[in-house]
Amino acid sequence: MAGFRATQGADRTVTTIRANCPTCGDVQLRAADLVVRVCSDDESGSYTFRCPTCAVAVAKGASKRIVDLLVSSGVRMEVWRLPAELSEARTGGKLQPDDLLDFHLLLESDDWFAGVEAMVRRSPSA
Numbered sequence: 301m302a303g304f305r306a307t308q309g310a311d312r313t314v315t316t317i318r319a320n321c322p323t324c325g326d327v328q329l330r331a332a333d334l335v336v337r338v339c340s341d342d343e344s345g346s347y348t349f350r351c352p353t354c355a356v357a358v359a360k361g362a363s364k365r366i367v368d369l370l371v372s373s374g375v376r377m378e379v380w381r382l383p384a385e386l387s388e389a390r391t392g393g394k395l396q397p398d399d400l401l402d403f404h405l406l407l408e409s410d411d412w413f414a415g416v417e418a419m420v421r422r423s424p425s426a
């Protein structure tokens with residue numbers, strides 16, 4: 301269960317959100333102190349904030365209900381996508397220590413980028 305609770309002040313203008321810092325425990329935040337992040341690919345949600353006491357960055361998963369509560373409390377929402385690389389077809393063998401050594405040697409040349417481009421052009425999946 302997410303560790304936050306939103307309460308409105310008596311003047312109904314300031315919403316206080318109580319969230320949980322792993323170091324400090326419960327901390328009081330305003331809506332502007334948090335960001336809700338929703339992944340458009342798998343619809344997973346999370347919220348992030350910087351602890352006002354110890355300044356650690358905190359990120360926690362959030363159910364759709366928590367996301368809706370935070371957004372209705374005025375928290376800004378960001379929508380993000382999974383990196384396109386995750387859906388790329390993978391070909392070839394696993395990287396081996398020799399591959400890393402070859403790459404290290406390649407990077408020592410002045411025209412290493414042209415060398416990498418040439419290898420990609422030769423690759424059957426390119």
Ligand SMILES: [Zn+2]
Nearest residue numbers: 321324351354
């Ligand atoms: Zn803290």
